[in-house]
Amino acid sequence: MNTVEWAAAGLGLANIALLVRRSVWNFPFGMAMVALYFVVFREAKLYGEAGLQVFFFAAQIWGWALWVRAGGGESRVPVRRLGHFARLLWLTGTAALALNLGWVMHRFTDASLPYADSAIAGASIAAQILLGFRRIENWVLWIAIDLAAIGVYLYKELWPTAALYVLFLVMSVVGLREWIAAEKAEKAQEA
Template structure:
């Protein structure tokens, strides 16, 4: 049997490859995503981070949903098209996210022995929203992942999950790169559409 530290290192490796492939808009990211969420479901449960453990179950099914969405949104180069939300719609998602966070945090605080329920739940709710955005190919997924990474680095360091804290520091860097990459891709898409429209 692998110890928790070995399992965590495998999960870290899969998580790193997963995000690199997401930045490259490669659908193969989901293969590593499946492995990562299964391993982290056990790790977080063992460390009484129940919100994060439950979150991995959601992530598992969102991997399936994401594969379907990305297959439908592929461009001629085999990579996915990027979609951008309006500020109004993005704000509406955030509003409902705050309500979900307060509700979930209270439930974890009252009904479980969860460590840092409000902190943990903030990561969970933001991650749920970010993963949905990612599956739908929304550019704004990267803003949410950056917020998740900042919160997660500190929480996992406090809990002694140092390899995972280090992974989320790398995730923070990769999310920043991903945001820039997807912004450039979206701008190129808009310019290409403008050229097509002007030629008609």
């Protein structure tokens, strides 16, 4: 299993590096990564994370189509922010999803860490959707997810994955900064 985990981690690095640059080519790497992580997480009895990979695979296809359309043939897509009310709705919906998924996994499965797993899964769903819509707030969620995931993966002794998420954390901070700068540059060009 270790070889599969290492391969998934390598693909993940390529995926996030391309996301930071707002490149539509992040999606093929993301699809390959999540396919491998499905196997890794299922074996670790992190069912929320495993199920999340199925969602991510479909979301990668959807996001790819959205980004290609939004980019208009450009290699980098434009980005935007959510409004204040939309942020509140996303936060409330994400918390409700995470709590309900945690209860289901606690009650009906032998999940190892049902509530931590579901919090990461629920927030990841929201972050992936926001990423598809090219909203800057996706990076804030990814930062929180990365912090939580590092703890879970260390506890589960998924060393390559924990190391990957440390790198994801750094790259998410860089991504947030890059996307904020890109939004400011886009607004300056429109003015």
